[in-house]
Amino acid sequence: xxxxxxxxxxxxxxxxxxxxxxxxxxxxxxxxxxxxxxxxxxxxxxxxxxxxxxxxxxxxxxxxxxxxxxxxxxxxxxxxxxxxxxxxxxxxxxxxxxxxxxxxxxxxxxxxx
Amino acid sequence: xxxxxxxxxxxxxxxxxxxxxxxxxxxxxxxxxxxxxxxxxxxxxxxxxxxxxxxxxxxxxxxxxxxxxxxxxxxxxxxxxxxxxxxxxxxxxxxxxxxxxxxxxxxxxx
Numbered sequence: 001x002x003x004x005x006x007x008x009x010x011x012x013x014x015x016x017x018x019x020x021x022x023x024x025x026x027x028x029x030x031x032x033x034x035x036x037x038x039x040x041x042x043x044x045x046x047x048x049x050x051x052x053x054x055x056x057x058x059x060x061x062x063x064x065x066x067x068x069x070x071x072x073x074x075x076x077x078x079x080x081x082x083x084x085x086x087x088x089x090x091x092x093x094x095x096x097x098x099x100x101x102x103x104x105x106x107x108x109x110x111x112x113x
Numbered sequence: 114x115x116x117x118x119x120x121x122x123x124x125x126x127x128x129x130x131x132x133x134x135x136x137x138x139x140x141x142x143x144x145x146x147x148x149x150x151x152x153x154x155x156x157x158x159x160x161x162x163x164x165x166x167x168x169x170x171x172x173x174x175x176x177x178x179x180x181x182x183x184x185x186x187x188x189x190x191x192x193x194x195x196x197x198x199x200x201x202x203x204x205x206x207x208x209x210x211x212x213x214x215x216x217x218x219x220x221x222x223x
Contacts, residue, residue: 002155033211043156043201043213055210090155101146101158102211 003027006091006105013081014113021076021108023091029103031096032074034066037088037107049074050096081112117142117204119214127222132189134217136202144204145178145185146211151198159187192221 004025013019025032031050035043048055049068056066063085065077074091088109092102118137126132136145144163148156160169162178162185169176175188189196199216 002157042215043203045210045212048210101148101161102156103158104155106155 002103002105004091004093004103004105006089006108008108009106010109010111012111012113013078015081015083017081018077018079020078021089021091021110023074023076023105025072025074025091025093025103027093027095027103029093029095030071031094032068032071033092033094033102034074034076035090035092035104037090038086043090047076078110081110083112086111116140117145117202117212117214119202119217121217122215123218123220125220125222126192128194129191132192132196132219134187134200134202134219136185136187136214138183138204141182142185142204143182146203146205147176147185147187148201148203148213149198150201150216154198156201189219192219194221194223197221 007022011019033048034046036046037043045057046060047066063080067075088107090107091105094102120135124132144161146161147159149159150156160176162176165182166180167178173190177186185202187200197219199218201213201216203211203213205211
């Protein structure tokens, strides 16, 4: 266990479905992130929640919607996804200013059919 | 984040050989972090370098940050099969958002 728990580990969904990915961190960190990892592409930052402030990558489609109810929990709400959204979605947390790096969860492998 | 380019994309080595991956930027980096991702796994933080010319070692791994803070390298001495995985460099800018390089996928042949 890394201290960052993601559920579910695997998800298959149709293009008309709505689903949510969940992330929980037990490290007392003050920032959480969603990254997308596709085959043959670098890790792409999607959203940042830092000290209750949200920063997002403007290239992320609106069919992805984050929610951060508190500093320990992060959600990624999915709706009307496309097959090209199939990827590994990684949650990470960090303590801003500490310089200890990001702690990643095990990820959710998403397949859109 | 700050853009970082990583080479090579793939590297196959015989067990016992050395391995090096390089990370380059056209701009000065405030810091550089290195991560390892095993096949089927998630990135795991290895180290952070912040000072010009800094060199850090972790057993068989040696990490360097260039004098101009525009490049970095990770060198593994006498590779083992447990070193298999993808090694990523990453850097954060003033916004403290981490941008990752494309990674070097290392295969170690027994």
